Amino acid sequence: MISIELLRNNPEILEQGLKNRGEESSIQKILKYDDTRRKNIVENDELKRQRNEVSKSIGARRSKGEFVNESELKLMKEVGTKIADLDNEIKDIEFNMHELLSRVPNIPESDVPIGKDENDNPVIRQHGEKPKFSFDLESHWDIGERLDIIDLPRGAKLSGSRFYTLKGLGSKLERALIAWMLDYHTNKHNYTEVSVPYLVRQEIIYGSGNLPKFGDNLYHDTEDDLWLIPTAEVPITGLHKDEILELSELPKYYVAHTPCFRREQAAAGRDTRGIKRVHQFNKVEMYKIVDPETSDHELDTLLSNAEDICEELGLTYRIVQLCTGDISFVSAKSFDIEIWAAGCEEWLEVSTCSNCTDFQARRTSLRYRPDINSKPQFVHTLNGSGLAIPRVMIAILENYQQSDGSIVIPEILRPYTGFDRIGPSKL
């Protein structure tokens, strides 16, 4: 949620931010609602003040046994009706205002490059070179089938297209990746591991910014009105909803493994082969709740925490900054990490590290007290994958394939997998 003060005092900043994002602006409409809302409140508060005063005096006189005449009561009844009318009017205005306000995205930071879409995202740096091979490479779906570790047809049999099953060492590899990443972030980067529900209430998923605008991409259980999480970011954002944290409690670093559920309606027809884009996948997510003063720096370290994972796995990756037209709804500044997949020859997005500033904190009412005597203020929240598991598996399978058809497991994972190779298997 955008700050209403900013909207009143500096609408031009918002207008510019929306323009840079390529979004239509509802700012003028919101300002109009805000104006009439305030006028109504002034009028209504005065009526309420009157009513309180007179009611008090009636009570005082009655308790002394004094006479209270009917016309006075009748007059106050009329005031009561007027108040009720105004209350309703204000409620309507607030509803309409909130409808618009909840769909206004975060404002990009001033140093975010201006651009239209992902084609305008600058590559900031690249780590490692694309590996060279002396034999023909297989795609991960071919490798997965040949080694009998990824079963796409049976995934489809169970749940439809874009679902998959893992088997044998493939399944073990996934489990090893999850366990290793969680251990790595908790031990090396000081994150606290949390296990959270995968189904959340509407207000929680509103708080993280996925509703009302992106309901299309979510699975919804209508019977109990619960939503399947598209990322652990959603329940972690809700973890401290409605709380006022002490400055000494900040920063809070959380890491969680959850499955992520996405309908992927908007991507119909794209990336249909393999496990690159699926309806359910595992992900290890990092999350930070921080003092606003520090969020710029916290974004840098968040990114570097995610990069460490790529580096330890020996994967070639690059950092791409998202331009104003491509950053997500809730984000003020984001970097993608893309790893190179040698088999299908493409860069795979495995993490987006974002500073959401106070946007989610406002939606979810997550505040802190800068010091003991000051008013609560909104914290800043940041999130980033560390990392998305299927795409890491794609990269491992494709980049670590050997001429004999086997897959070598990166050194760092071996204590977790208990094996150093999948295969060999005849080609």
Added chain:
RNA sequence: GGAGGGAUGGCAGAGUGGACGAAUGCGCUGGUCUUGAAAACCAGUAUACCGGCAACGGUAUCGUGGGUUCGAAUCCCACUCCCUCCGCCA
């Protein structure tokens, strides 16, 4: 699913129609005392919205929404959530 109990400030907990934003205790902040600390004592200590340059003033908030009333934490209705027990189940 069945039965019962509950929801009040940071926490505990009183309050059954009128001066209640709410007793009291704890916690926290400041002060007095002390070489220092503790104890004791004194004072302060919710949030949001609206008006105002500000000081400050007003309004709302006792789980949520509606109703009764001149007036609701308190009465009525509906809902939600939490707890206990029973049943079922991992």
